[in-house]
Amino acid sequence: MAACAGEGGVGSVAAGSKTSSVLRWACAAAAIGAVAGACTVALGWAVDGAVAAFSAHGQLVWLLPVAGLATYGLYRALRLDFSLGTSDVIEAARSSRPVPRALAPAIFLGTCCTLLCGGSVGKEAAALQLGGSVSSWLGPLVGLRDEEFQETFVMCGMAAALSAVLLAPLAAAVFVVEVMHRRISHPARLAAPALSSLTAFAVARLAGAHLVSPAAAALDVAGVSPLAVAALGVAAAVVAGAFIVALRVVRRAVSRLESVLLAIVVGGSAVSMLLGFTDLSPYGGTGALQIDAALAGEALPPAAFLAKAALTLLVLAAGFKGGEIMPVLCIGACLGSTFAVSAGLDGASTAALGMVALFAACSNCPLCSLVLGAELFGVSALPACALVALVAFACSYRCSLYQSAVIAWTPAGMLRALLRRPSTVQR
Secondary structure (H helix, E strand, O other), rough: OHHHHHHHHHHHHHHHHHHHHHHHHHHHHHHHHHHHHHHHHHHHHHHHHHHHHHHHHHHHHHHHHHHHHHHHHHHHOOOOOOOOOOHHHHHHHHHHOOOOOHHHHHHHHHHHHHHHOOOOOOOHHHHHHHHHHHHHHHHHHHHOOHEEEEHHHHHHHHHHHHHHHOOOHHHHHHHHHHHHHHOOOHHHHHHHHOOOOOHHHHHHHHHHOOOOHHHHHHHHHHHHOOHHHHHHHHHHHHHHHHHHHHHHHHHHHHOOOOOOOHHHHHHHHHHHHHHHHOOOHHOOOHHHHHHHHOOOOOOOOHHHHHHHHHHHHHHHHHOOEEEOHHHHHHHHHHHHHHHHHHHOOOHHHHHHHHHHHHHHHHHHOOHHHHHHHHHHHOOHHHHHHHHHHHHHHOOOOOOHHHHHHHHOOOOOHHHHHHHHHHHHHHH
């Protein structure tokens, strides 16, 4: 009886310890989601204010080089590497290293400075960096200090921030797992980012945030023919591949200047002249106006996606701070609109699929992309979103804006491995 009582006591202690651990993880994930979500909402308000100021005072475009230099000075004052970006945050999470706490205010202010002067960037990648920084600071405060927790904490912060921006909590949770190419060794590794993402989504909803118009959920995306959807996926893959390769080439050319300050001045001046002396001014900023117009079925200029891609390319290559996800969604929407005109399709539905396709091709995250499409445009859009995302991914899987998401295997290599496996089993 005593032995039985002892075993029961040990079992109760173990169960209690497990329950306590689950509660600690849940509280930590919810706290990270709430704080990262609130910070991202604040970032959204600041970005909206900066974009509105640029729209009202277009002459601010001539201060773009000054904004870049001010951002560089801020990074130096905070002792941060100016080249620190989203890929570095992802790599820090993969190696269980904390993200610098000073990155949160730096990327917040740097993104606002870029958009205030018309730079073609978004707030999504900035939010990812902000979320990773906030989570590294908040994790130890809840009593979870081990290095093994750092990866999950950064995943929680990134998922929460992206959820608060895209208003797509499931897609955000999938993104952080997919972009890091991590196998889930424990349910907490997926449950914790999902909880953070849902919490941040609730915070953003309460604050009235939105990405696309509610009317976009009523689009008849499922009505587009599968052949047209597949063709759009191929077109998106071509555009994504060209954009990523061009970005690498221009960045390599800029690096030959051997001076970050000179690169900022030269790149910022080039963008200022393009926006100031041509009719490309509407393509500065996040691209939200073009997305809204495309999803409303309005006809955009045929070369709208090229104009947005070129401006984004120059701004990012010069080192200005801001995100690439929103411009990618904008380029995709514009591409879909152009494709619809040439193929005689519904512009709004094709623009929605273009967003999904280009995001899949540029991020190498097809699962996240199809979930994002379903969350933004309704569950009925899932088959079309799945097809366009998988086609775009299959045609561009060796390219990605995030180095960690580049896939090392090739179809030929996989085929050889599969053919080799039966002979190994027979031996």
